[in-house]
Amino acid sequence: MKDTTMLSCMDDLPSIQIGDDILRFELDPLNEFGKEVAQKELRETNEIKTQALEDLKQLLKEEEDLLVPLDNNEWLIRFLRPCKFYPESARDLIKRYYNFKVKHADMYNGLIPSKEENIFRSNILVVFPNRDQLGRRILVIELGKRWKHKEVCLDEVFKGCVIFLEAAMLEPATQVHGAVVIFDMDGLSLQQTWQFTPQFAKRIVDWLQDAVPLRIKAIHIINQPKIFQVVFALFKPFLREKLRSRIIFHGTDRQSLHNHMSPKCLPPCYGGTLSEPRINGDQWYVLLLKCDKEYEAINSYGYNKNGTKKK
Template identity: 75%
Template structure:
């Protein structure tokens, strides 16, 4: 399924959804009975559909996802409180995160994370990297085509050093895995690890205990084998550095920052929903 087909399908899907969201909204309101601490806009179709699509429109499953999504935000309030592009300039200025301007052959968004030689770990923490990923995926969740087709992630670990591996902790690994498995209302279809040195095994060992079978099966290691990568992502959708033929300029981190800052108000709206914070006694 190509990008154009996904766009068309998402448009048709949206017409169908706009007709039935009222019914689902009613179902979700019934699911929400008793959850007085959770503030969410169940009458907003645009908001509602981003939880319904990944759950194949089952109201109960969608509501469970909503609760997990907002519970995760409360649990990790140190990351999510006041999270806005304008407050996270450093991660974008480091230019180790980007979303490609194109989609893959299945219409999926492509997020690239470079945590090897480009990552200056003394200038940019893993928490900042995580915040940048959250900002990107929150934006992707609003795209109908991405809600339908999902996204893929490329981790480029070229040049990963021993000092960098020490930045990873079991606590950080668990947070990432919990987020991906339980709290992201978006289909993450595959995670591709490329250019990983042998020392990356030390990092991955931290994540393995928390991975369930479904996500573990979606993590694919390629090393420097571009033919292996191309079995999953068409060379036409990849830049030259990954053996591809894509002739579109890379969108640099500072460019993404300029674009995302324009949506600060939208992120403020996103941050306004969720569980009420318990007052400290």
């Protein structure tokens, strides 16, 4: 049974026309490659999936303070896939996901695309319309010369990332293949480094390590000047080995980046051969605007600020 409030905006498969292309969320069932990866890497078979769903529902029923859509299998699978269909791990991820939202309620309360126009119009946060050679979504964050830090604060950048990754969680292919993040730090200035604080660094790292129900497969740092070392020093104490091992520094060495990401899935500015035009943040914003109701549904679940079940 589908939770009709949970996928309200997705029922019409919102999309926007950009030239000859259509920009939309990819909600199609897994293709054969996706099914193969799911089975090989995530233990996903019909038998395991059916049993895991049943067990996870029972475990969540025991969480009396947590409101979740127990009758929505698609929602439950979003958490089972990154946990390789181990029900106890998925339950714990769900609890961490919602506890993080309570802890950082100032970031999450009422978080919907229509309230975050500034970050998307700034065009420093974009998702490529294509995937990489392994089927992963590609998120690019440009915090150098494109970033006008007096107009767009880091909290807005965080909210924009949350909105994008919440959307990515809806896509079966992204649930299975995961996502990669490119931080383009070209032109990072001293004044911009001052915007980073230990509190912000800890929030980002805690979010990525413990509270994102998505497989973050790699974080690529490119075009970073020497001053970036000051910024990374804030993040380093909070990193555990698993995430630390997935952060790769490339500088301006495009071959180093291409050792991890095929040039065929990268634009010329990153030494790639991708001919598709860049999809800007404001273009994604037009699409995200159509999904406010979906984000309102997402916000309706979880714990209250005091850690009790939402009514």
